[in-house]
Amino acid sequence: MSNHRVRNMEEFAAMSGLSRPTVSKYFHNPESVRPSTRKRIEDALTKYDYRPNVFAMNQNRKLTRNVGIVVPYLADPVFGEFARTIELRCVAAGYSPTVFSAHGDADHEVAVLESLRALKPAGVLMAPLGRGSDHRAVEKFCADVPTVLFDSELRDLGAAFVGADNPQFTRLMVDYLCRTGPPPCFFEMKTPANPNAGKRSKSYVQTMERLGHTPEIIQAAGTGWGFEEIGYKEGLRAFEAGAFTSDTILCSNDRLAIGLLTAAYEKGLRVGRGDDCAIRIAGQDDHPFSRFTCPPLTTIAQDFEAISQQACELLVAVIEGADLPHEKRFIEGRLVMRESA
Amino acid sequence: MSNHRVRNMEEFAAMSGLSRPTVSKYFHNPESVRPSTRKRIEDALTKYDYRPNVFAMNQNRKLTRNVGIVVPYLADPVFGEFARTIELRCVAAGYSPTVFSAHGDADHEVAVLESLRALKPAGVLMAPLGRGSDHRAVEKFCADVPTVLFDSELRDLGAAFVGADNPQFTRLMVDYLCRTGPPPCFFEMKTPANPNAGKRSKSYVQTMERLGHTPEIIQAAGTGWGFEEIGYKEGLRAFEAGAFTSDTILCSNDRLAIGLLTAAYEKGLRVGRGDDCAIRIAGQDDHPFSRFTCPPLTTIAQDFEAISQQACELLVAVIEGADLPHEKRFIEGRLVMRESA
DNA sequence: CATAAAATTTTACGCACGTAAATTTTTGTA
DNA sequence: TACAAAAATTTACGTGCGTAAAATTTTATG
Numbered sequence: 001m002s003n004h005r006v007r008n009m010e011e012f013a014a015m016s017g018l019s020r021p022t023v024s025k026y027f028h029n030p031e032s033v034r035p036s037t038r039k040r041i042e043d044a045l046t047k048y049d050y051r052p053n054v055f056a057m058n059q060n061r062k063l064t065r066n067v068g069i070v071v072p073y074l075a076d077p078v079f080g081e082f083a084r085t086i087e088l089r090c091v092a093a094g095y096s097p098t099v100f101s102a103h104g105d106a107d108h109e110v111a112v113l114e115s116l117r118a119l120k121p122a123g124v125l126m127a128p129l130g131r132g133s134d135h136r137a138v139e140k141f142c143a144d145v146p147t148v149l150f151d152s153e154l155r156d157l158g159a160a161f162v163g164a165d166n167p168q169f170t171r172l173m174v175d176y177l178c179r180t181g182p183p184p185c186f187f188e189m190k191t192p193a194n195p196n197a198g199k200r201s202k203s204y205v206q207t208m209e210r211l212g213h214t215p216e217i218i219q220a221a222g223t224g225w226g227f228e229e230i231g232y233k234e235g236l237r238a239f240e241a242g243a244f245t246s247d248t249i250l251c252s253n254d255r256l257a258i259g260l261l262t263a264a265y266e267k268g269l270r271v272g273r274g275d276d277c278a279i280r281i282a283g284q285d286d287h288p289f290s291r292f293t294c295p296p297l298t299t300i301a302q303d304f305e306a307i308s309q310q311a312c313e314l315l316v317a318v319i320e321g322a323d324l325p326h327e328k329r330f331i332e333g334r335l336v337m338r339e340s341a
Numbered sequence: 342m343s344n345h346r347v348r349n350m351e352e353f354a355a356m357s358g359l360s361r362p363t364v365s366k367y368f369h370n371p372e373s374v375r376p377s378t379r380k381r382i383e384d385a386l387t388k389y390d391y392r393p394n395v396f397a398m399n400q401n402r403k404l405t406r407n408v409g410i411v412v413p414y415l416a417d418p419v420f421g422e423f424a425r426t427i428e429l430r431c432v433a434a435g436y437s438p439t440v441f442s443a444h445g446d447a448d449h450e451v452a453v454l455e456s457l458r459a460l461k462p463a464g465v466l467m468a469p470l471g472r473g474s475d476h477r478a479v480e481k482f483c484a485d486v487p488t489v490l491f492d493s494e495l496r497d498l499g500a501a502f503v504g505a506d507n508p509q510f511t512r513l514m515v516d517y518l519c520r521t522g523p524p525p526c527f528f529e530m531k532t533p534a535n536p537n538a539g540k541r542s543k544s545y546v547q548t549m550e551r552l553g554h555t556p557e558i559i560q561a562a563g564t565g566w567g568f569e570e571i572g573y574k575e576g577l578r579a580f581e582a583g584a585f586t587s588d589t590i591l592c593s594n595d596r597l598a599i600g601l602l603t604a605a606y607e608k609g610l611r612v613g614r615g616d617d618c619a620i621r622i623a624g625q626d627d628h629p630f631s632r633f634t635c636p637p638l639t640t641i642a643q644d645f646e647a648i649s650q651q652a653c654e655l656l657v658a659v660i661e662g663a664d665l666p667h668e669k670r671f672i673e674g675r676l677v678m679r680e681s682a
Numbered sequence: 683c684a685t686a687a688a689a690t691t692t693t694a695c696g697c698a699c700g701t702a703a704a705t706t707t708t709t710g711t712a
Numbered sequence: 713t714a715c716a717a718a719a720a721t722t723t724a725c726g727t728g729c730g731t732a733a734a735a736t737t738t739t740a741t742g
Contacts, residue, residue, distance in 0.1 A: 009699065019723085021700085021701080022721055022722075023701070034707095034719080034721090037720080044470065051458075053698055054460075055699090056400045056697075057699060057700080059400060059699070059700085059728065060699060060726075074415065075422050075425050080416035080421055082420060083442075085417065088444070099440055118394075127588075139498075180445070228632070258633050259633055262634070288416065291570075292600055293634075294606035308706075349727085350729065351728080361692090363690080366691085374690075374691085378691085394729070397697095397727070397729040400697065400699085402729085574709090641726090686740085687740075688740085689736105691734105692733105693732105693734070694732095696731090697727105697728105697731105699727085702726100703722105704722080704723070705720105705721080705723080706719105706721065707720070709719080712714090712716090712742090
């Protein structure tokens with residue numbers, strides 16, 4: 001490593017005996033220059049650790065290789081996991097991802113989109129807040145920037161959507177629960193933040209009717225992103241009021257189920273499928289923590305890898321100019337049998 | 342809103358009847374221009390929604406207002422919470438934060454620092470991986486960029502450190518446990534990723550000796566960031582082998598405790614402080630889920646707000662040129678009594 | 683009201699790189 | 713070996729803004 005510091009691409013090009021634009025071309029795509037030229041540049045790179053100035057690069061570029069990843073709430077491990085897997089895939093695809101969180105707030109979500117615009121992103125992968133989202137702002141954003149939505153649909157916004165096959169999730173679980181015990185009642189939030197909840201609820205009703213059972217839905221009051229708290233408090237109330245019409249309770253999602261398990265524990269209700277158990281509780285999503293609840297939670301696993309992979313794949317296609325019709329991909333979930341149901 | 346699109350600061354300045362540098366000054370600090378000038382700019386802003394080009398702004402600036410936030414593992418809710426609170430504070434302080442995760446991997450951590458360099462950050466708030474970190478790379482980074490470490494110390498690296506007062510955490514809990522029942526044994530990882538673990542272990546020994554008890558440490562094998570899994574598997578083994586020397590088990594951190602609770606449940610050991618309970622389990626950190634374990638976990642709460650606030654405060658001071666000696670701030674934790682101990 | 687000092691604004695230049703068009707070099711073909 | 717086509721490289725200009733220094737305006741003082 002030479003001690004002479006290379007300040008800019010001009011100097012670096014001089015050290016490698018080339019003109020700056022040739023070097024610029026190399027950094028844009030190393031295979032776009034002659035092998036002999038490439039070798040000269042890469043030899044120089046080992047001697048002088050020069051790196052192009054990111055700001056200067058992007059300033060005058062029509063299309064950057066920046067990609068935005070937007071999630072509604074990063075402190076929710078489900079979205080932490082999405083962010084992680086998607087980020088790795090974007091890097092693998094040669095893009096520079098940046099992760100943003102809406103912090104559970106619609107205004108913040110709009111602000112994130114605004115600051116994202118400033119990055120001139122080649123594309124964006126976004127899991128919207130859902131019901132709370134400012135549809136107009138998102139729509140406007142999608143019109144300007146190639147955007148693939150994931151996890152939660154927002155009408156037909158964005159170039160494509162990839163998410164869980166929610167009806168299949170619930171169908172799978174209801175089938176399983178009915179096969180192995182009393183038909184479940186359904187525990188959900190009255191005003192869910194996320195449209196997936198509605199699909200699950202609907203699928204619950206349909207599946208129950210198909211199987212010849214009467215669907216029974218218990219709705220929990222409360223808003224916001226503290227799902228466990230809501231599941232706990234409202235679950236406690238429901239237990240006390242005898243509101244659960246079945247000894248088997250299917251929750252709209254794992255986080256609600258985690259709260260409900262705490263409520264059941266407090267009430268001394270043994271949860272599980274054994275003869276000594278009072279009730280069964282199941283969730284949906286396979287939250288990273290569900291493996292460690294007491295008892296471990298039976299649930300439907302999101303296929304994080306598949307969703308991330310297909311979302312990235314679609315985004316890259318759209319960025320590269322594929323003029324796809326608006327497409328929606330629904331990824332099936334997998335039944336994860338644990339002790340709670 | 343006029344339909345005439347303003348392309349750059351030059352045009353925008355013309356529309357507001359000023360020169361571009363004056364407008365530039367305004368965007369750098371709105372109070373640095375005369376009130377009458379400011380009004381003209383802000384009036385123009387309502388008519389033409391112009392925004393300065395971020396890349397052009399930062400390219401030629403000695404010091405940007407970018408701030409990097411680096412955490413070892415974003416899918417860990419503790420770090421999700423740190424990232425969230427710190428991000429909000431940075432924004433409030435007028436900086437543009439970007440969140441990065443090392444994904445639990447040292448090479449990735451180095452890569453993050455490298456890409457951070459490219460952003461010419463004014464400063465960085467970093468929670469290092471800990472033991473696994475490439476000390477040299479971090480040291481080199483800290484020499485170039487004002488960096489405040491948080492959560493986990495790395496020798497005396499960085500301009501300052503803010504984190505939990507680990508000895509106080511453990512002291513508080515050991516005191517409490519001894520006061521209310523049998524003295525605890527200590528459950529920790531044999532090769533913890535994080536140096537905080539060592540401090541807690543040491544404090545456990547000291548406090549036990551101070552109180553006239555014999556410290557007993559049980560170490561769990563396993564590496565990586567799947568703490569719950571390690572707590573569960575090794576906890577199960579320890580229960581079966583009768584390795585726990587006390588009916589009260591203090592865990593090095595909540596995630597380990599969460600796994601241990603699952604193991605105890607599986608073994609049919611009732612956890613809690615009641616007469617009908619077999620063992621007591623306590624954690625440290627107040628993980629967001631600890632509130633919803635079965636039973637809810639007694640723990641020591643990290644003061645996320647205080648740590649975030651002080652870390653940001655110190656970073657801003659360093660950025661603004663304060664030539665502080667290397668300072669370490671240890672934030673006290675608060676005993677959170679729940680049902681597990 | 684004159685004048686110096688302070689605050690504000692403008693002039694003038696630089697930054698580090700992208701990129702279309704022009705030039706040079708290489709490759710393919712007879 | 714000649715020569716056109718293709719590929720690679722260079723020339724020349726553009727991008728949007730930062731910032732030091734100069735010019736102007738405003739404020740303070742007598």
